[in-house]
Amino acid sequence: MPKVNIRRLTPVARLCVGFVLALVAVGAGADELNMTRGVTEISRSIFDLHMYIFWICVVIGIIVFGAMFWSLIHHRKSAGVTPAKFHESTKLEIAWTLVPTLILIAIAWPATQVLVAMYDTGGEDMTVEVRGYQWKWQYKYLDEDYNSTFYFFSNLATPQEEIRGQAEKGEFYLLDVDEPLRIPTNRKVRFLITAEDVIHAWWVPEFGIKRDAVPGILNDLWTIVPEPGIYRGQCTELCGKDHGFMPIVVHAMPEDEYDAWYAERLAAEEERKRALSKTFTEEELMAEGEAVYATYCASCHMPNGMGVPPVFPALDGSPIATGPREAHLDVIVNGVYGTAMQAFGEQLDAAQIAAVTHYERHAWGNDADDVTQPKDVIEFMSSQQ
C-alpha cells in the first residue's frame, strides 16, 4: 500500500524538480528564457529588481513547498500515522504575518528607488512626439518650442506573403518597419506619447520603457541610450485588428551620424513640400500609388482590391473607386465615420493621396478616365474649409 502512494507522488516530485530546474535556468540568465537586461541604466536596474524579487520568491517557494512535500511524504495515512489534533498557534501565526511584511519592505525599498529614478524627467536634449494610429506609429521631431520640424510614419515592413505563409519568414518577421525612429546615443531623449484613435502602448524592452498612448492625453517618457544599435519592440495595448502588426523599431545612432541624418531629413522635407506643386506622369502616379496602397490600404482592402466584405469593402469595381472623383477623395481624406476607414487627410500628403487615388481608379479592373495630381487634392481639401 505505501508503495503505491509513493509511486503516485513521484510524478509530482519529478514535475517539481523540472520546475526548479527551469527556474534555475532563468536565474542563470539563459537569455531566451528571461527578461532582457537591456542597454540603458533604467532597464538594467529593472532587470536587477526583477531577479532580486524572483530569487526571494524561489527561496519562499522552496521553504513552503519543501514543508508541504515533507508532509505529503511522511504524514500519510498509509504510513500508519495518527493525525495530530492541533489547530492553532498564535506565536506561529504572528511570525508568518510579520516576517512576510519585513520581506515586503525589503522589496519595496529598492523598487521605490528605481521608480523615482524613472520619473526624473526634464533636462532633455531633444523631444520626439510618438503618436499611435491604427496600426502604425507616427514620429514627429519637435524643435525647442515644441513645433514640428518633420514627421513620418513607421509601418510594418513584413510583406503579407510572409504572414500568410506564401513566403519564407525573414529574420525580423513582424519586427521590421519601413522607417525606424532614429535617435542619437548618449543624449537624453524625451518622448511625448499620445494616440490618434484608440489606446496603444509604446514599448522598447531594451530601454525598459513602456507607456500607454492615450488619445487626448500626452504622457512622457525619457531614455538615454549608451550603445548604438537597432532596438525592437511592439505595441502592447490591444488596439483593434492589426494590434499585432505595428512594431516599434528604434535606431540609436552615434551622435555625429544622427546629426548628419537629421540635417538630411530636414532638407528632404523642403524637397517634399516642393513636390506638392509638381505634375506627375501616369506611370509615376501608378508606381507611387501602388506603394502607398500596399502600406496603408492593403491590410484591409487586400492587395488584389477584393477587400473582406462586408467589413472591408472591395475596391475593385466599387462605385466609389469608379464613380465621381470628389466622392472618392472624400472617403480617403475624411474617412467614413463609424467604420474602420480612417481619415488619411492628416496622415498622407497631397502627393501621396493623389497617387493612391489614381492607383485605385486604374488598378485591377478599374478604369476611370481621369488623372489625379497633387494640385487636385489640394484643391479638394481647400474647397472643404
Added chain:
Amino acid sequence: MSEVVEAGHATHDDHHDHGPDKGLARWLFTTNHKDIGTLYLWFSFTMFLIGGVLALVIRAELFQPGLQFVNPEFFNQMTTNHGLIMVFGAIMPAFVGLANWLVPMMVGAPDMALPRMNNLSFWILPFAFAMLISTLFMEAGGPNFGWTFYAPLSTTYAPETVTYFIFGVHLMGASSIMGSINIIATILNMRAPGMTLMKMPLFVWTWLITAYLLLAVMPVLAGAVTMMLFDIHFGTSFFNAAGGGDPVMFQHIFWFFGHPEVYIMILPAFGVVSQIIPTFSRKPLFGYDSMVYATASIAFLSFIVWAHHMFTVGMPLAGQLFFMYATMLIAVPTGVKVFNWVSTMWQGAMTFETPMLFAIAFVILFTIGGFSGLMLAITPADYQYHDTYFVVAHFHYVLVPGALFSIIAAVYYWLPKWCGRMYDESLGKLHFWLSFIGVNVTFFPQHFSGLAGMPRRIPDYALQFADFNMLSSIGAFIFGFSQVFFLYVVIKAIRSGKPATDRVWEGAHGLEWTLPSPAPYHSFTHPPKITDAEAHS
C-alpha cells in the same frame, strides 16, 4: 420546544409537495436550492466547454507563427469572448451553483432565503449569454475589444453588436446581484440555532464575503457599460477625449470593479480548499480564525489596489507608489492562508483521493500564480511585464489551477452527496493527472514568452516565440480534451456509480455529511443540533 417542532412537521407533511415537479417544468419553475444549484453547475460547464473551444481556436492559430486559421479580427473576437465567457459564464456561475447546493446544507437551513429570486437569478443567465454569443454569428461580428473592453476601442471603434454585449453584461450583473443578496440573506438569517458566525464552515464564510464584494462592484460595472451605451448611442462623451471625456477614467472605473472581481473568483475557491484539505488530512483546519480575518483583509484590500492594472497609463509618482505598496500588502493575508493549509496537512494522516489531489495542486499552483502576482506588483518591473504573456501566465495560474481546480475538486468532493453515487476513483485520478500536466504545459511556458517580450492578444508573433507557443498549444489541447473526459467521469458516476455512504469521506466534518446521500429534496426541515463535531472542520 420539541413539541412545536413535531407539530410543525406534521402539518408540513400534509402538503405532499416534497418531491420535484416532473419534466421541463421542474427546471423552469423550480425554487429548490438543489435544482437551481444543478442548473447553475450544468450551465457553467456548458459555458466552460464553449469558452474552451474559443481558447483552442486561439491556441490553434498560435501553434505556429503566421496566420493559418483565422483572421486577426476574428482572433480578437475569440480572445474577448473566451475571457467574457470564462469569467462571467463559467467560473462565477459555478461558484453560485456550489453556494446554492451547499450553503443551506452547511448552515442547517431547508433552502435558500429567497427561492423565487433564486430561480430568476439563474434563468437570466442563459438569455444574457445567448445575446452575447449570438453576436459571433452576426455580420458585424462579436465583441473584439478584449474582456476588459477599454474605451474608445469598445465605444467609438466598436462593432455595432456592442449594444448586445452591453445588455448582456447588464443582465449578468443583475443575476449576480440577486444571487449575492440571496446568499447573504440565507447566511445571515437561516443558520440553525447554535451555528454562530465563527462556527460556520469556511466555504460559507468566503461566500458571505464574496457576496458583499459582488454587491459592491457589480453596480460599478453596470455604470461603466451604461456610460458606454450613452457614448455610443446618445452622443455623450464620458470616455471620448475630443468631447471632454477621458479614456483613462474608463479604466479606473473598470478596474474598481475588476480587481474585486478577481477576488470574487478566488475567495470561494479558498473556501472549497479549506473544506477539502482538513477532510483528507483527518485533522481540523489550522488557524480557522485567521483564515476568516485573512479573507476579510483580502476583500478590503481588493478595493484599494485597482490601479496596479494601469501602471503604464501615466499616473503621477505618488499614485504609482501607493498602488504598489497596497498591492504588495495582499501577499500578507494570502501568505497566511497558504501557511495555514500547509499546517493543516502537517502531521495529519493524509490520503490522496481526487478532491485532495486537486486541492493540493491548487495550493502549489495558486502559490506560483501568487509569486508572479508579487512580481507584477513591483511597478518598475511591471513596465516590462505589463500586457505581455507573463501577465497571461499569471492570471491563468490563479484562475485555472486556482479557481477552476477548486471547482473541479468541489464537484468530486460533494458529487456523492448530491447524487448518492461515487465517481470512479481511478478515472478521477487520471483526470487529475491529465489536467495537471495539461495546465502546466500550457501556461508555464507563457512566463518565458512574456519575459522574452511577447505581447498579449496578438494573432501572430515574431519567430523567437515559436517554441514556447507550440508547447503551450499542445498543453492546451491536452487540457481541453481532459475536461471532456471529466464530463464522462461525472456522467458515469451519476448513472452507474457505486452507492455512497452518508458520511462519504472518513474525515468529513460538517452538517452536509449528516444528511443522507443523495441529500433529500429539502435539506433540513428541522433545524439540526449543532455540536462542536459538526461545526466547521
